[in-house]
Amino acid sequence: MITKPFVCVLLGLCAAAASAGAAEPACVSLTGGWVRLPPPGMTMAAGYGTIRNDCKAAVTVVGVGSKAFDDVSLHETTLADGVSRMRAVETLPIAPGKEVTLKPGGLHLMLMEPVVKVTEGAELPVRLSLQDGRKVDGTLKVRR
Template sequence: MITKPFVCVLLAMCAADAPAAAAEPSCVTVREGWVRLPPGSAPMAAGYGVIHNGCKAPVTVVAAGSKAFGEVSLHETTLVNGVSRMRAVERLPIAANASVALKPGGLHLMLMQPEVPLKNGGEVPLRLSLEDGRKIDAMLIIRADAPRSPAR
């Protein structure tokens, strides 16, 4: 029979061996996440929101995925000499206690090959992978229009 003190000591030993970042499993969050409803049966959509790093150390997003899409990646739209360009973002560093906004015309998620019908008001899951191995899960709301910005 395993006693409670033994389990507590074992858990404490395992926690001591874990990396410091893993001690903060929920310090990275996705807030205000949404997906713009694509027209008709378009094979791609775009996702937005705010990724907040409430951790004591910087983190780096290295991948994104969703069970609702065949492929998900981070992209950035920039304006170069009057021409809009989009490029894939392989690594997205986020400083400790900082946020990065994913928004139209800037950083965003490219959601390709939808595997479920998308409808206004529906939800799709999102999983971000961090460089240290942690996974961050969130839900994105499907919207026909961009949400209104809060009054400032």
Template sequence: MLAILALLSAVIATPACARGKPDAACVPVVRDGWIRLVPGGMPMHAGFGRFENPCATPATITGAKSASYASVEMHETRLVDGVSRMRAVPTLPVAAKGSAEFKPGGLHMMLMDPTKPLKAGDKVRIEFALQDGRVVRGEFLVR
């Protein structure tokens, strides 16, 4: 009987996200976010960083937005037949306890038409919409 009580106590003490059930307290996070300014005042920038999902359940990013840009899209650059090609990524699944890295030459964000001029050192908030209705906010440093 003591063994059963000990086991039950351990299960109750384990966070829901570690048991594989959705838990509002277990939320993906954005780390090391940065935005690359381009010379000449081009109306689009590229965003990079790491989207981490520490939860026991997968997450799917269905879109992104920012008050600092007219639109934010996820894109991926791939080498196809020796030619670098970019394509939009409408949804991005992120495995349980996994991550997605937005980096130059690969998966990245295209940030179009800034709502005001940005300079190195500015901080931009980007919100990622998840398939389950949650929103994950990340801060991105302009450089």
């Protein structure tokens, strides 16, 4: 027979587990996000910022999206033998307690086909998709 105190303890444990799971996505963040203001008529821009993993386990970014652009992807610029190359980055693992900086000349977001007017001072939404299904929302402030 299940007693009332047992049910209360069980419900308390379930609630604690649910709230701990709900808090976990907040351990990954995108901070300092910004976009360089593109020249008039340009249909692409680059986004930068810092992705921080304060989770207890490694995370992997597997996708990026935005309501402000039809196409968003993670890219990396490299320099080899004096030639600059850019390639898509399919997955971005981040160890616990570490961060990855998206910056000009390195890892960055390619923001293509804007669906909103990209103006100086605007704050554009961006969403990172993690391999485990979690989503991380951030903003990119447009600046010169």
